[in-house]
Amino acid sequence: MHQQNAIVIGSGVAGLAVAIRLASQGYQVSVYEKNLFPGGKLHSFEKDGFHFDAGPSLFTQPQNIVDLFADAGERLEEYLTWEPVPLSCRYFFENGKQLDAFTDAGKLAEEMHHQLGEDAATVISYLNQSEKLYEHVGKVFLNHSLHKKNTWLHPRVTKALSTVQYPHLFSTLHKYNATRFRTPEAVQFFDRFATYNGSDPYQAPAMLSLIPHLEINEGTFYPHGGMVSITEALYKLAQKKGVQFHFNQPIERILYHESKVRGVVVGSENIPASIVVSNADVYFTYKHLLKDDTLAAKVLRQERSSSAVIFYWGMRKSFPRLHLHNLFFGKNYEQEFDHIFKKGSVTDDPTIYINITSKLEVAMAPAGKENWFVMINVPANNGQDWHRLKTELREAVIQKLSRMLAEDIAPQIETELTLDPVSIEAQSASFMGSLYGTSSNSKMAAFMRQANESKQVKGLYFCGGSVHPGGGIPLCLKSAAIVSDLVKAAKQSNH
Numbered sequence: 001m002h003q004q005n006a007i008v009i010g011s012g013v014a015g016l017a018v019a020i021r022l023a024s025q026g027y028q029v030s031v032y033e034k035n036l037f038p039g040g041k042l043h044s045f046e047k048d049g050f051h052f053d054a055g056p057s058l059f060t061q062p063q064n065i066v067d068l069f070a071d072a073g074e075r076l077e078e079y080l081t082w083e084p085v086p087l088s089c090r091y092f093f094e095n096g097k098q099l100d101a102f103t104d105a106g107k108l109a110e111e112m113h114h115q116l117g118e119d120a121a122t123v124i125s126y127l128n129q130s131e132k133l134y135e136h137v138g139k140v141f142l143n144h145s146l147h148k149k150n151t152w153l154h155p156r157v158t159k160a161l162s163t164v165q166y167p168h169l170f171s172t173l174h175k176y177n178a179t180r181f182r183t184p185e186a187v188q189f190f191d192r193f194a195t196y197n198g199s200d201p202y203q204a205p206a207m208l209s210l211i212p213h214l215e216i217n218e219g220t221f222y223p224h225g226g227m228v229s230i231t232e233a234l235y236k237l238a239q240k241k242g243v244q245f246h247f248n249q250p251i252e253r254i255l256y257h258e259s260k261v262r263g264v265v266v267g268s269e270n271i272p273a274s275i276v277v278s279n280a281d282v283y284f285t286y287k288h289l290l291k292d293d294t295l296a297a298k299v300l301r302q303e304r305s306s307s308a309v310i311f312y313w314g315m316r317k318s319f320p321r322l323h324l325h326n327l328f329f330g331k332n333y334e335q336e337f338d339h340i341f342k343k344g345s346v347t348d349d350p351t352i353y354i355n356i357t358s359k360l361e362v363a364m365a366p367a368g369k370e371n372w373f374v375m376i377n378v379p380a381n382n383g384q385d386w387h388r389l390k391t392e393l394r395e396a397v398i399q400k401l402s403r404m405l406a407e408d409i410a411p412q413i414e415t416e417l418t419l420d421p422v423s424i425e426a427q428s429a430s431f432m433g434s435l436y437g438t439s440s441n442s443k444m445a446a447f448m449r450q451a452n453e454s455k456q457v458k459g460l461y462f463c464g465g466s467v468h469p470g471g472g473i474p475l476c477l478k479s480a481a482i483v484s485d486l487v488k489a490a491k492q493s494n495h
């Protein structure tokens with residue numbers, strides 16, 4: 001039988017996953033990527049003997065990858081291995097308290113009681129509720145299209161709706177946490193999960209309290225070889241499935257006629273296809289590839305997620321107090337989010353996240369040294385003076401870390417590079433450099449996010465962090481699975 005062509009625009013993690021899934025369905029798949037390498041935000045680089053993952057550092061829900069390989073009929077262990085990380089993150093508070101967040105509800109509750117004076121039973125009951133929310137609500141809406149009748153008619157929706165309580169929708173995550181925990185440190189700890197999809201705990205609905213379940217109950221993992229090994233594994237599998245890759249080839253237009261997709265334009269050449277999946281940011285897809293200003297403007301009505309400034313620091317020595325993931329909280333969390341989402345600026349006492357993969361794989365840095373990935377949440381790019389903001393941030397970060405680690409860290413920085421919202425947009429074509437597409441600050445955010453299938457153009461689909469179900473590696477992988485199901489369903493209904 002004649003093999004149909006499918007084209008994927010972009011080789012981010014979702015683009016790679018969708019290419020694998022469509023190839024498994026029998027399509028002849030071609031991926032066009034504007035960069036010289038696959039992975040989008042999920043790539044890595046080396047500087048002066050230090051290896052850095054450029055973007056994501058936290059790996060959760062590996063089941064999405066297990067499912068991808070199982071569906072492709074391939075042995076995952078030949079491509080990628082990982083290990084659980086029982087201490088998900090080490091937290092440092094300005095008042096000198098320290099907390100090890102174990103990926104075990106009982107151990108975390110005990111630690112929160114011991115270090116913070118928090119009620120252990122409250123922590124357990126919060127995490128139980130988090131699990132219930134994820135199992136009954138999260139799974140239904142994150143694994144399926146929100147824009148198909150079938151999703152809503154399924155009996156599991158009744159169960160989902162009965163799990164949702166008034167505060168999950170009508171209280172902010174912060175208010176919800178503040179009414180549950182008696183210590184400000186526990187509130188700040190659980191508020192932080194809003195940042196996992198680039199949102200503000202003082203605005204986002206308490207529904208986001210399902211996120212801790214994924215980290216604490218299900219666990220966090222470290223892929224051997226660093227996060228980039230996820231990209232490498234998917235790229236290798238895609239090639240094995242016969243997917244053709246075209247690097248350094250930006251797509252210029254998506255072609256359609258009589259509401260049906262016909263292919264793409266690349267290097268002024270028309271390439272025909274019966275299926276086109278855009279893994280590119282949905283704003284740019286509408287604005288530049290479809291030249292549809294109306295739909296592009298609709299995307300603009302949704303608030304962007306936060307972005308980040310990253311300092312990649314090669315450190316001359318090792319810091320025994322630090323772990324794989326570390327977080328140094330700012331004193332005034334509310335003010336910090338006010339700066340990011342309302343003022344479009346950066347506070348002078350930012351929360352600082354440090355990831356050090358050489359803690360688990362010493363080869364990631366020269367002997368006795370460490371590769372620090374230092375990240376600060378900042379607003380999406382709106383024309384701010386990033387040169388000035390980065391200079392101020394660097395000074396504030398060095399001062400804060402030196403104070404909290406009780407040693408001057410500036411002389412220990414041997415080599416460095418930085419990333420900011422403008423360079424994030426340049427590298428992965430993410431509109432305004434936002435890390436996770438649109439924010440989840442409004443309770444309608446999940447419903448406003450771009451659907452995975454075009455309403456206007458048959459055969460055109462969307463995957464990746466700027467569309468349903470949202471940003472972050474797990475959700476991007478889910479978007480690829482949803483697109484694959486939609487393509488299959490459309491094919492069946494045509495027969």
Ligand SMILES: Cc1cc2nc3c(=O)[nH]c(=O)nc-3n(C[C@H](O)[C@H](O)[C@H](O)COP(=O)(O)OP(=O)(O)OC[C@H]3O[C@@H](n4cnc5c(N)ncnc54)[C@H](O)[C@@H]3O)c2cc1C
Pocket residue numbers: 009010011012013014015032033034035038039040041042054055056057058059060249250251252279280281308310424427428429430435436463464465466471472473474476
């Ligand atoms: C600094 C940082 C830290 C993060 N931390 C985490 C984390 O710890 N855990 C986590 O799960 N997630 C994290 N994320 C988010 C995560 O990286 C993203 O949600 C995810 O990688 C996005 O994947 P994607 O499939 O949407 O594609 P992207 O990575 O956005 O890639 C899209 C690809 O499309 C290509 N493209 C765009 N336009 C065109 C065109 N016209 N023609 C051809 N190609 C095109 C781009 O070049 C790019 O390669 C982080 C992101 C960043 C930047």
